[in-house]
Amino acid sequence: MSLFRMFGDKPVxxxxxxxxxxxxxxHEEAHDRLVWAMRTNRDKAVAALPxxxxxxxxxxxxxxxxxxxxxxxxxxxxxxxxxxxxxVHWARDGAEHNAIVVQIxxxxxxxxxxxxxxxxxxxxxxxxxxxxxxxxxxxxxxxxRIQQLSHERPSHIVVPSIHQLRTDVAELFAKHLGTxxxxxxxxxxxxxxxxxxRPQFLRAQAGMTGANFAIAETGAIVVCTxxxxxxxxxxxxxxxxxxxxxxxxxPRQIDLAVMxxxxxxxxxxxxxxxxxxxxxxxxxxxELHFILVDNKRSERLGSKEFWHVLKCIRCGAxxxxxxxxxxxxxxxxxxxxxxxxxxxxxxxxxxxxxHELPFHSSLCGSCSEVCPVKIDIADQIYKWRREIVSQGExxxxxxxxxxxxxxxxxxPGLFEATETVGLRTLKLLPNAVLANRLNPWTNGRKMPVxxxxxxxxxxxxxxxxxxxxx
Amino acid sequence: xxxxxxxxxxxLGAVRLALPKPAVALPxxxxxxxxxxxxSNVGYKGELPDLEKVAGFPAPEESLVPFFExxxxxxxxxxxxxxxxxxxxxxxxxxxPEARVWASTVPxxxxxxxxxxxxxxxxxxxxxxAVVRSRLGVAEAAAVWLDSEDLVVPSLGVLAQHLIVxxxxxxxxxxxxxxxxxxxxxxxxxxxxxxxxxSATGDIEGVIIHGAQGARSLIVLFAEEELR
Numbered sequence: 048m049s050l051f052r053m054f055g056d057k058p059v060x061x062x063x064x065x066x067x068x069x070x071x072x073x074h075e076e077a078h079d080r081l082v083w084a085m086r087t088n089r090d091k092a093v094a095a096l097p098x099x100x101x102x103x104x105x106x107x108x109x110x111x112x113x114x115x116x117x118x119x120x121x122x123x124x125x126x127x128x129x130x131x132x133x134x135v136h137w138a139r140d141g142a143e144h145n146a147i148v149v150q151i152x153x154x155x156x157x158x159x160x161x162x163x164x165x166x167x168x169x170x171x172x173x174x175x176x177x178x179x180x181x182x183x184x185x186x187x188x189x190x191x192r193i194q195q196l197s198h199e200r201p202s203h204i205v206v207p208s209i210h211q212l213r214t215d216v217a218e219l220f221a222k223h224l225g226t227x228x229x230x231x232x233x234x235x236x237x238x239x240x241x242x243x244x245r246p247q248f249l250r251a252q253a254g255m256t257g258a259n260f261a262i263a264e265t266g267a268i269v270v271c272t273x274x275x276x277x278x279x280x281x282x283x284x285x286x287x288x289x290x291x292x293x294x295x296x297x298p299r300q301i302d303l304a305v306m307x308x309x310x311x312x313x314x315x316x317x318x319x320x321x322x323x324x325x326x327x328x329x330x331x332x333x334e335l336h337f338i339l340v341d342n343k344r345s346e347r348l349g350s351k352e353f354w355h356v357l358k359c360i361r362c363g364a365x366x367x368x369x370x371x372x373x374x375x376x377x378x379x380x381x382x383x384x385x386x387x388x389x390x391x392x393x394x395x396x397x398x399x400x401x402h403e404l405p406f407h408s409s410l411c412g413s414c415s416e417v418c419p420v421k422i423d424i425a426d427q428i429y430k431w432r433r434e435i436v437s438q439g440e441x442x443x444x445x446x447x448x449x450x451x452x453x454x455x456x457x458x459p460g461l462f463e464a465t466e467t468v469g470l471r472t473l474k475l476l477p478n479a480v481l482a483n484r485l486n487p488w489t490n491g492r493k494m495p496v497x498x499x500x501x502x503x504x505x506x507x508x509x510x511x512x513x514x515x516x517x
Numbered sequence: 518x519x520x521x522x523x524x525x526x527x528x529l530g531a532v533r534l535a536l537p538k539p540a541v542a543l544p545x546x547x548x549x550x551x552x553x554x555x556x557s558n559v560g561y562k563g564e565l566p567d568l569e570k571v572a573g574f575p576a577p578e579e580s581l582v583p584f585f586e587x588x589x590x591x592x593x594x595x596x597x598x599x600x601x602x603x604x605x606x607x608x609x610x611x612x613x614p615e616a617r618v619w620a621s622t623v624p625x626x627x628x629x630x631x632x633x634x635x636x637x638x639x640x641x642x643x644x645x646x647a648v649v650r651s652r653l654g655v656a657e658a659a660a661v662w663l664d665s666e667d668l669v670v671p672s673l674g675v676l677a678q679h680l681i682v683x684x685x686x687x688x689x690x691x692x693x694x695x696x697x698x699x700x701x702x703x704x705x706x707x708x709x710x711x712x713x714x715x716s717a718t719g720d721i722e723g724v725i726i727h728g729a730q731g732a733r734s735l736i737v738l739f740a741e742e743e744l745r
Contacts, residue, residue, distance in 0.1 A: 081723040111541035118533045137525040189729055190720035206720055213722050233721035237729055244730065249639045265704075275675050275716040275731025282672040282708060283638045293528065298543060300701065304693035308657075317592060318658035319693075319713045322731065325664075328707035330671065331635070341528045349535030 058400050059381030061407040068210070068376040078210050079373045082203075086367040088316025089417065102309055107421040109302050110358035113263075114348060120263040120296045121339065127266025128337055131328040136338045141171030144340050148173060148255075148288060149180050151336055155286060157182060157252040161244075163270065163277035164188045165257025166204055166361060167290045167340055170383045170396075184255065185247055187276035189240055196223050202377030202385060205314045205363040210376045244276075254280025256326075258291040259360065260306060261337075264299045267327035268337065271310060271320040278324050288336045289326065293344050294357040306360060309419040313362035347395055352430050356391050358420040363388075365414035365424055371407055380404060387414035391427040394435065402440035405431035574656075574691075581656040581689045582739060589659035589737060592714030593727050596737040602626075602744045609648065609681055612736060616645035616679070622669050623650045623683055625744050638672035647677035650742075653700040654689040655711065661737065662701070664709035671708045680715070680732040685742045 069075045093099050113120055125135045138144035152160065160177070162168065162184050174184045174195070186192040190207035194200065196219055201207030208216070213231040221228035226239045256277045258268040268289055270277045281287055297306065311320045329335035348354050366372045366386030377385035382393035382401055390408055394401040405428050414424040500508070575584050586596050599605045602625040609619075609626050620641060621628035626648045630641075641647070649668055651661035661682045668674045690696050701709075716731030727733055 077722065084723060105544050108541060108544050111537075112543040115537050115540040117536065118529050121529060121532065137528055139524050139527055143524060187730065188720070189718045193720065206723075208720055209723070211721075213724075216721055233724040234726055236721055237718060237726045241728065241730060245642070249642055273717045273719075274729035275712075276729070278675040278710055279672070279730060282670075282675060293532070300704075301694070301697045304697045307693055315719070317713070318588065319655075319660055319711065321592065321712065321714050321717050323660070323711040323713075325704075325709040326707075327705070327709070330665065330707050339528070341531065345528060345531035345535050348532060348537065351537070354535075354537050 058402060059404070061375065061379045061381065061403055064379035064381065065375030065407075068379060069374065074210065074212060074376070075374060077212055078376055081206075081209055082367050082373045085206075085315050086364070086417070089313055089364055089367065092312040092316045092318065096308075096312070102305055103419055103421055106305050106309055106360075106419060107358060109297060109305060110360075110420050111355075113296050113298055114294065114354065114357055117293065117296065117348065120298060121293060123263035124261055124266055124296055125339070127263065129266070131266045132335070133266065133329065134334065134336045136336060138338055138340045138342070140342050141173075141340075144168075144171045144290060144338055144342070145173050145176035147338055148290075149177065149182070151286075151288060152177070152182050152253060153180065155252065157286065159247065159251045160184045160253040160255050160288070161187050161248050161251040161280050161284065162255035163257070163272055163280055164191050164201075164207070165255070165290055166201075166383065167257050167292050167342075168255070169201065170342060171290070171340070173290075185244075185251070187244055187248070187280060188272070188274055189237060192240060192244070193219065196220075199378060200383065203363060203366060204361050204384065204386075204388075210378060248279045248283055251280070251284050253286040253288060254284045256280060256287070256289045256324075258289055258295050258337075259310065260297050260303060261291050261295045262298075262300050262303065263296055265327060267300075267325050268295075269303060269307075270324045270326070271307070271322070272324070273321045275322045278322055281324060281326055282330070285333045286336075287326065287329070287333065288338065290338050290340060293339055293341055294348075294359075310360055310362050313364040313417065313419040343395060353391070353395065353427060355422050356388075356424075356427060358422050359388055359392075360420055361388075362419055364417040364419065368413045368417045369408075370411065370413075371409055375407070380407065387424045387428065388422075391424060391431060394431055398435065398438055399440065402435045402438075405429075405435055580686065581691060582686050585654060585656040585659050585689055585737075587659075588656065589714060592659050593717055593725070594659065594714040594735040594737060596739060598739045599744070600740075605683065605738055605740055605744065608738065609646070612681075613646050613679060618643055618645045619648065620644045620646075620673060620677065621648040622667065622673070623648055625683065625740065626681070632669045632673060634669055636670050638670060639676075641670065641673045641676045644673065644677040646679045646681060647673050648681045648683070649674065650683045652684075652688055653696060654684050654737075655691075655693055655696050656689050657692045658711075658713045659737075660711040660713040662696070662709060662711055664704070664706040666706055674710065674712070675716075675731040677732060678728075679734045679736070680712075681736045681738060682712070683738045683740045683744075686739050687741075 128135050136147045138147055177184045186195040193208040193216055202210040213233055216236050217228055217231035220226040220236055220239055224239050224243050256270045259271045260269040311317050347357055365388050369387050372386040380389045382389055384392045390404045393404055408428050410425055412425040418424060575581055589596050597608055599608055605625045618630050619628035620630040620632050622632050651663055653662040661684055663674050665671050715727045715735040716729045717725055717727050718729035719725050
């Protein structure tokens with residue numbers, strides 16, 4: 048059963064989408080539990096490594112260094128890769144990226160490509176674009192394939208189908224693979240997909256991957272997977288095409304040690320992913336293509352407030368820890384990226400479509416704390432709110448409230464009066480008045496019981512006598 | 518090609534204009550490109566990895582094998598120590614009594630399917646067990662390095678249903694810092710992979726399943742090189 052379909056170009060409504068996800072308590076409960084388990088595993092892994100905070104600092108610094116010298120490292124990488132016999136392409140945006148892929152495939156008569164997970168190819172809408180040219184790009188990662196068959200975006204950058212229950216998958220596979228609809232044993236389902244995918248791997252004329260890291264020093268790329276699907280795509284077909292965001296660069300091979308020690312621990316807890324794949328040169332008789340993609344990254348790099356987000360290594364820790372993400376599901380964000388990192392990535396692609404996202408957060412700050420490369424995600428969410436407001440995109444309910452608040456806070460006397468009146472009102476008003484349809488954040492929640500007195504009254508009664516100033 | 522050059526110049530130009538200021542220094546040394554270097558507690562300063570505080574991690578003079586074994590179990594793999602080529606063969610047959618197609622790139626455990634450079638990558642799809650030798654292991658993650666040279670045909674490592682990886686215990690290093698700064702510093706093979714346990718997925722309700730796409734099981738045999 049698919050709870051969501053792709054959103055169009057109209058602004059996404061995360062509250063409404065989240066409400067539909069929560070409607071089914073089984074999905075909400077499982078999602079919250081599974082995603083939180085990843086966060087717990089991350090904590091155990093981090094606690095076992097005394098160097099963790101040093102690693103974070105060094106990782107952050109490596110990324111900041113690379114980004115502040117990005118032109119040089121891109122040239123280094125291109126030169127090293129070219130010397131290795133790799134074809135290096137450059138794409139300004141998704142359309143250019145897709146056109147390059149289509150051209151490579153059409154020239155070589157490729158009709159079926161088998162791909163491993165790539166958020167960048169997702170971002171470019173590559174698979175849809177290839178379909179229009181009669182080329183099938185089949186997802187090989189189990190979760191991605193589940194999402195592809197469901198006609199949904201990945202709901203999580205590491206575990207794309209984490210919002211689906213085993214019974215959803217059983218129903219889906221029964222329809223597409225002819226499996227027993229009543230058998231929802233994950234072992235049976237995974238085995239069925241393995242057997243379905245194998246012949247396609249052997250038949251595919253091209254393999255596609257993204258890149259977790261691109262090393263300027265050696266011209267190699269590194270792809271991290273747990274299933275080994277990137278390796279099959281990289282070692283079986285005679286042609287490989289890898290899409291690389293320009294922010295994936297790191298200077299040296301030894302920098303990989305720092306990054307890789309953090310990536311899987313932050314994502315799921317284990318010290319490394321099962322497969323850490325290095326592609327440096329085409330195999331004898333094969334072709335290897337790297338496509339370096341900008342797609343608004345250079346624009347972001349030039350933003351004093353938002354360039355830090357380019358440090359992201361796509362571990363998903365911020366999603367796992369986020370109380371809003373865990374309860375609303377990743378599809379509620381309606382963009383390529385979801386969770387806290389999605390809130391700060393998606394609006395940069397389309398501020399109108401994603402203007403609600405920065406408000407889909409409690410600003411608790413946990414995302415910034417778990418980020419392995421020290422991105423100030425919570426601060427960036429706050430700054431995006433400012434950005435959205437300055438573009439006149441503030442949601443109506445917030446707009447009305449904030450106007451009044453500004454007036455009241457600007458006048459201390461008025462604030463004192465309002466505070467007392469407000470508290471009395473809170474006690475008298477039924478939940479239904481505050482938790483109304485204009486304020487979707489209160490749906491499914493009970494309002495806290497108001498305090499007996501205002502803080503000011505409490506201070507007067509309890510502390511004033513101690514001779515302190517108010 | 519012209520369009521391509523334009524995109525390249527446009528991107529590099531936009532990046533150059535956008536470079537955040539002030540520039541941030543690379544930890545340790547900026548002019549490092551091309552110079553391998555073994556490193557430190559996080560790879561950049563000091564002497565040895567400061568890992569003794571990790572529960573059960575061996576002290577510098579101790580063997581890394583027991584910790585590697587423990588980590589491998591956590592990653593879903595298994596390991597055995599063998600003292601002779603005959604013992605290695607016996608262990609392999611004992612572990613996979615039903616296997617019919619054996620492909621081997623090591624002299625100790627000969628297979629019945631030859632592996633020659635230039636073989637079609639897809640021709641190993643029917644291999645039940647592949648036996649290969651790794652020249653570098655990382656204790657911290659129980660990872661073994663396998664590249665185009667070790668595998669002869671890289672697809673062998675992911676198409677075989679089961680994988681036996683032999684490794685000399687002396688080739689195991691504590692962390693990835695020693696691996697990238699040491700054994701892998703001059704690496705030039707087209708393809709290389711760290712495998713930490715077998716293929717795995719948690720994509721259906723977080724249930725860990727081995728053998729999602731690649732090897733269903735991964736066995737490490739600790740065996741000295743040139744084992745007789």
